[in-house]
Amino acid sequence: MNILNKVTNPKDLKNLTIEELTSLSTDIRDVLIHKISTTGGHFGPNLGMVEATIALHYVFNSPVDKIVFDVSHQSYVHKILTGRKEAFTNPDKYGSVTGFTAPEESEHDFFTIGHTSTSVSLACGLAKSRNLKGVKENIIAVIGDGSLSGGEAYEGLNNAVELGNNFIVLVNDNDMSIAENHGGLYKNLKLLRETNGKAENNFFKALGFDYYYVEEGNNVEALINIFKTVKDIDHPVVVHMHTIKGKGYQDAEEQKETFHWTMPFDLETKKPFMEEIVESYEDILGKFFVHKAKEDKEVVVITAATPGPVGFNYFRKETDLKDQYVDVGIAEEHAVALASGIASRGGKPVLSLISSFIQRTYDQLSQDLAINNNPALIMVHWGGISGGDVTHLGIFDIPLISNIPNIVYLAPTSKEELLAMTEWGMNQTKRPVAIRVPNMNVISTGEQLTCDFDNINVYQKTIDGSEIAIIGLGSFYQLGEKVQHMLREQTGIQATLINPRYITGIDRSLLTSLLDNHRLVITLEDGILDGGFGEKITRFYGDTDMKVLNFGATKEFTDRISMNELYERYHLKENMIVDDIKSILFKE
Amino acid sequence: MNILNKVTNPKDLKNLTIEELTSLSTDIRDVLIHKISTTGGHFGPNLGMVEATIALHYVFNSPVDKIVFDVSHQSYVHKILTGRKEAFTNPDKYGSVTGFTAPEESEHDFFTIGHTSTSVSLACGLAKSRNLKGVKENIIAVIGDGSLSGGEAYEGLNNAVELGNNFIVLVNDNDMSIAENHGGLYKNLKLLRETNGKAENNFFKALGFDYYYVEEGNNVEALINIFKTVKDIDHPVVVHMHTIKGKGYQDAEEQKETFHWTMPFDLETKKPFMEEIVESYEDILGKFFVHKAKEDKEVVVITAATPGPVGFNYFRKETDLKDQYVDVGIAEEHAVALASGIASRGGKPVLSLISSFIQRTYDQLSQDLAINNNPALIMVHWGGISGGDVTHLGIFDIPLISNIPNIVYLAPTSKEELLAMTEWGMNQTKRPVAIRVPNMNVISTGEQLTCDFDNINVYQKTIDGSEIAIIGLGSFYQLGEKVQHMLREQTGIQATLINPRYITGIDRSLLTSLLDNHRLVITLEDGILDGGFGEKITRFYGDTDMKVLNFGATKEFTDRISMNELYERYHLKENMIVDDIKSILFKE
Structure with missing residues (x-):
């Protein structure tokens, strides 16, 4: 030195x-x-x-x-x-x-x-x-x-x-x-x-x-x-x-x-200091796509230079699938157009992108894909609030994707739902589908789900309650469960719980039915509120007596702020949400 | 033949x-x-x-x-x-x-x-x-x-x-x-x-x-x-x-x-069949930028291969300004980064893009410009509902730009406001500014406006009324005026009229004050409702008794549908808006 x-x-x-x-x-x-x-x-x-x-x-x-x-x-x-x-x-x-x-x-x-x-x-x-x-x-x-x-x-x-x-x-x-x-x-x-x-x-x-x-x-x-x-x-x-x-x-x-x-590793042993997570959604998807590609030679997975983070490392090793694996390099725009072209001929392209990098493709999502309504499948990884660098935030993909017509953007809440939606997305032929892969530890419900999401914008009511309805989107569905539970414990109110599944649209029938015996709806989403999912729910209720509270991230760039601090800042801890709900109930 | x-x-x-x-x-x-x-x-x-x-x-x-x-x-x-x-x-x-x-x-x-x-x-x-x-x-x-x-x-x-x-x-x-x-x-x-x-x-x-x-x-x-x-x-x-x-x-x-x-023209006389519009906002801006560039050699106007449509034809002819005119070709991404780089050093770049083509720059607006918070000025032309081709719609720029942090997106309602905002946007040094140039015939109010929009998100109340507040954004402000007038004629109600000026934020103080003596707020915007301006207003009022109705375009691709038909479809004619307002008042 x-x-x-x-x-x-x-x-x-x-x-x-x-x-x-x-x-x-x-x-x-x-x-x-x-x-x-x-x-x-x-x-x-x-x-x-x-x-x-x-x-x-x-x-x-x-x-x-x-x-x-x-x-x-x-x-x-x-x-x-x-x-x-x-x-x-x-x-x-x-x-x-x-x-x-x-x-x-x-x-x-x-x-x-x-x-x-x-x-x-x-x-x-x-x-x-x-x-x-x-x-x-x-x-x-x-x-x-x-x-x-x-x-x-x-x-x-x-x-x-x-x-x-x-x-x-x-x-x-x-x-x-x-x-x-x-x-x-x-x-x-x-x-x-x-x-x-x-x-x-x-x-x-x-x-x-x-x-x-x-x-x-x-x-x-x-x-x-x-x-x-x-x-x-x-x-x-x-x-x-x-x-x-x-x-x-x-x-x-x-x-x-x-x-x-x-990741941090020991220079002596060359081993990472942190133990590896047993299973990730990326692993699950990677194996799933290998299986599907072996069954159907028109399945093509596409990455833009990030095969590892999106779970394609398995796929790359399969030499008999080499024609079904495309790495376009750092060329996200081309990747979307390529997927659209393949889908236009009946192929089954799966384009896996990281939330922050899908930002590079707005025009291609809109013009090359959505206007043409080709049934490509796009997997969005790492979406959600994170403690990461300001240049790699995952909080903007919902406003970006979900306000483009024709694309159906889905938010699975578990391994079973992720796989069912992915299978449906690959097989359906009517429209472009995007899926927001939860950026959380894997949750398995053990449920058998049918792979049919053709009834666009039909939400799933998982707990039928009254007074309050909680709509927990994707990776925030479990947060909704916790809020529902805590609210019951603290107030005795059995709130309705809803897994909306579809980010891109409104279940008018279900939302209308809530007007009968609910007075407050809360929405939970793992991304910015501006231009996001919750605002669409709020707009729906704009001319009714229903009160609506939207929970999510503020429109701001954050740089290496801890998740804990951000959840505090955005009132995303279950006790804070419950308190906010109570203050509305109490105010009335 | x-x-x-x-x-x-x-x-x-x-x-x-x-x-x-x-x-x-x-x-x-x-x-x-x-x-x-x-x-x-x-x-x-x-x-x-x-x-x-x-x-x-x-x-x-x-x-x-x-x-x-x-x-x-x-x-x-x-x-x-x-x-x-x-x-x-x-x-x-x-x-x-x-x-x-x-x-x-x-x-x-x-x-x-x-x-x-x-x-x-x-x-x-x-x-x-x-x-x-x-x-x-x-x-x-x-x-x-x-x-x-x-x-x-x-x-x-x-x-x-x-x-x-x-x-x-x-x-x-x-x-x-x-x-x-x-x-x-x-x-x-x-x-x-x-x-x-x-x-x-x-x-x-x-x-x-x-x-x-x-x-x-x-x-x-x-x-x-x-x-x-x-x-x-x-x-x-x-x-x-x-x-x-x-x-x-x-x-x-x-x-x-x-x-x-x-445009259609006569093969004999070689003259266009339709008479030219006397003055356009593009003409006004083009002359304004020539004037500014002659005063200050760090003013640079930038186009991505469309100098004519954005009003730069005057500028191009000024040979002494050739170093201050940049046509990057069809390279909108580069154009945004270039503007950010120039602004980072105190230059005054003005990048003029067509609404449909700004779609090509989401990631550059976010990463190259907004995260760096450089004070470039972006003029957005041809935004709004149109009878045009499906590939050239101008209804998506509000969700696209306004949900990116740091950027201030302004919506002028007249020639005077456009020029005041433009002048402010060029001179201020705190942030990126975008301006949505009205896609309408030129309206001149004759007002003298100060070029100071530093008080971000302060809306302008132009008529102080009660019961109903009408927020007319940018090119739809005049529609708001008409609705206000018709409503008064039909019901005697003197509605409040607001020119919000800022697309990107909420005037909490003004909106809160409306709670005192208003029961319905309507928003009018010349673009899609999903992810747009009105939803932010509705979210603000979500936990109050204020009713809110958002008027704008549906999230859909339209292809050469007449403006008249689209205005009917979206309830954007003043009598339809007044009827919608009355049905809410009546319901109560």
């Missing part, structure tokens, strides 16, 4: 020798391995970027020169070199910075970024503004090869060349997305690597960029030389560097996908 | 000679010119595609072979050749087909398409399904050069090469988007045209495609030869053909942008 001890800010690098900078890379790598193995985090991406980040800050003059990291999960080294070292060296400070760039932390960070493929476009904004101000700055967008499959990255590249001035795109090519790469572009990158950047056909040159190739992307000296060459360049240029994902930690170099992001 | 008379379906082409097919192209061009000049429609795109469409249907075997037209505004010739000739030759049938491909019209149409850049991905779905079924079909995606700037097209191209089987992309290169093209790709297309397709650097080859170039894209014989060459090919191939937009109508060849889409 001799060198790292001397470095706090980029200026501290300027007088170091190449040997010292190389030693610094060893110091930083040690720090990263210890820190990430302790707390969890993005492992491989940061180990691969150690030398490049050192070289960037050695050659360029941040924050006058501006570096934008795509998806920014490879920005840990940048944080270490820009005043935030302690967050990586001092275990007491491990939680003091986020896992992504954050302008509120440092003048060296320009954007909060957590979704891929955005760096080039954001950096174009910095460059355009620089040009209008007439000042001199280097603008650098750092983007991984995996992120290049996203449409926004392409739109940015296509436009960047029109800036007509300094603009540097550093392509960090480690030959991996989270999983392996998919797409024709990657053949071109491979060809460029194999020809030391000299192949005639060059994706970046075809888009109008000047181009440099660096084979030794983990060699500080080589990188410094190339960065010095392009510094203050007067036109857009791509520097394509070949790095090794997980560089310096053998297991991470060998198992690139496993070590893309890791 | 000798040849066209003999042709009803693609099979009728098969035995024609090259000379007859060439004559057919003349016949079709005459039909198109007469039909489109009479009804309005996409003029240039269809004239350029006459020969290619004939050649496609001559060589391929539709519908076994499947042709997917990107954006499909160039599908008129395809419609003429696939059983729908009368809709173009018989004035009585002019309205019998849509301006886009439509599966309900013909087995030769596979998708309803109206947004750009989707054809390759949708066709990938057809190809994937074909592969799984193990049948033999040619799958052909037709895409214009303009559409290639969209991210979804790139995602599709990148993935198409992995299909490993027959897949034909026909690039219709007329060197134009709606306006001129922007981006590095277009330099490559130009180079390919100039080298007869032989340039070493080739965007399509870089993505892994086989490649053929046809210079004479309006020559039936040349096209037939190339299509015969690629028919039944066993791998993905791009056929890049150079066509002339507007081919065969001199004015359209010379004024490509004007003749992209035309």
Whole structure:
């Protein structure tokens, strides 16, 4: 740690020798391995970027020169070199910075970024503004090869060349997305690597960029030389560097996908500190789809570069199903259109996306899928209130999906209901169906359910009571059960309990019947209230005497706030809900 | 018309000679010119595609072979050749087909398409399904050069090469988007045209495609030869053909942008049949932005390939403002990120988008802009209920934008309010602001307004009444005025009238005060009710005795239904609203 001890800010690098900078890379790598193995985090991406980040800050003059990291999960080294070292060296400070760039932390960070493929476009904004101000700055967008499959990255590249001035795109090519790469572009990158950047056909040159190739992307000296060459360049240029994902930690170099992001693990035993959850909804679905695909060769599962989180790891291993498994790369828009096209011909596409990333597909859900009313099935994972990063919240998918016509969005409450709905979704041929996979521990009711949800918008009344009706949507149905129970214990009121099942519509008949002997309806949903499910119920009762209370999340961005705190803030604990109900009853 | 008379379906082409097919192209061009000049429609795109469409249907075997037209505004010739000739030759049938491909019209149409850049991905779905079924079909995606700037097209191209089987992309290169093209790709297309397709650097080859170039894209014989060459090919191939937009109508060849889409016009005088509207909100804004940009060189206006419809035609002509005008091409995602980047540095970006196309930017609005809370200004045009095509509805932008945290979405009700809000939006530095430009005739109140909307979510009470409060949002404020007036005339009730101004939040103080002497609140909004503005008001009153009625559009896709019929259907005529109000008052 001799060198790292001397470095706090980029200026501290300027007088170091190449040997010292190389030693610094060893110091930083040690720090990263210890820190990430302790707390969890993005492992491989940061180990691969150690030398490049050192070289960037050695050659360029941040924050006058501006570096934008795509998806920014490879920005840990940048944080270490820009005043935030302690967050990586001092275990007491491990939680003091986020896992992504954050302008509120440092003048060296320009954007909060957590979704891929955005760096080039954001950096174009910095460059355009620089040009209008007439000042001199280097603008650098750092983007991984995996992120290049996203449409926004392409739109940015296509436009960047029109800036007509300094603009540097550093392509960090480690030959991996989270999983392996998919797409024709990657053949071109491979060809460029194999020809030391000299192949005639060059994706970046075809888009109008000047181009440099660096084979030794983990060699500080080589990188410094190339960065010095392009510094203050007067036109857009791509520097394509070949790095090794997980560089310096053998297991991470060998198992690139496993070590893309890791849970905390013991460096000695290499075992995770936390025990694995026995069974998840993703596991259950993954096995189910393997079974279905073996029965029917027109079943196709589709992922956008996240096969692990959506439960497709089983599926990928089945070599006889390889034609029925499609990873499109980070290309959610294409994924939706592809699914629509397959469904239009009677195929059975299952597209599994993470809630936060389905945000990338609104127009495709609406235009490519819903207007065409093709019966594709979309599984939405990780939806719901979470203590996660601001860029990965799962609270927006209900307003996003459920206000598009034609799509039926379902909210299962148990393993049995999830599987029944999934089977129905795959077999029905009338419409696009989306299913919000509960983001909770698995609940099994043991019920036998028929796989028929053709009677759209028919809710299920599970307890027939009076005075109060509780509508618990999807993963919040069990919360509804608890509220029903606590309310009975505290007041003697036997409230009606309803599992609505359908997020996208109103059971007018059932809701009308409640008017007879109920005076309060409460709705519970695991997402934001604005534009969500509960508001539709409230609107239905707008001209009646029924009182309605909607429980859910506030429309706000939260960043690593604990679930407990958020549930308090949103009045989502059963005792708080019961108190709110009582205050209405009492008021009257 | 000798040849066209003999042709009803693609099979009728098969035995024609090259000379007859060439004559057919003349016949079709005459039909198109007469039909489109009479009804309005996409003029240039269809004239350029006459020969290619004939050649496609001559060589391929539709519908076994499947042709997917990107954006499909160039599908008129395809419609003429696939059983729908009368809709173009018989004035009585002019309205019998849509301006886009439509599966309900013909087995030769596979998708309803109206947004750009989707054809390759949708066709990938057809190809994937074909592969799984193990049948033999040619799958052909037709895409214009303009559409290639969209991210979804790139995602599709990148993935198409992995299909490993027959897949034909026909690039219709007329060197134009709606306006001129922007981006590095277009330099490559130009180079390919100039080298007869032989340039070493080739965007399509870089993505892994086989490649053929046809210079004479309006020559039936040349096209037939190339299509015969690629028919039944066993791998993905791009056929890049150079066509002339507007081919065969001199004015359209010379004024490509004007003749992209035309209103009905007189072929003799070349004048439009309908008189021009004296002044539009777009004109007013266009002039305003020119004025602002001349005052402040950090004002930048941004369009995504639709400068005309958003009022930027003035701006484009100002040569001293050329650095402050950015057309990113059809790349809405990039446009939002670019605006965010410019705003992050104190620049003043104004991004003007059409309501239906802002759908392409949900994730960028949320991640690139709102999380970063950068003070970009977004103008949303053409929002509201319309009699338009199903792919171009303007009723979804309120749920889409207003349920994203941090963004303030404003709804002006007059020219004065629009300009005051716009000025405030450009000058304030706290947050992203969006403004819904009224899609109505210009209303001028003559009021002097202060440009200060910093007191977020403070509504304006314009008439202080009792019993009933009418909240008229944006373009429906005047409807609220009419309802207020009619209600007073019919019942003597002086209702309160409110201009909420802010779509994105609730004026708790004002709404609470209404509880004192009102028993019914009605909301009026020019968009779908689900996830919209009115539901937020209704939720606010959920636990009170206030009755609330929300008026707006139903969550549904409508296709060329007249405004009059939609207003009837949604109870949006003032007498219907008054009747609904009275039925509530009477019921009590």
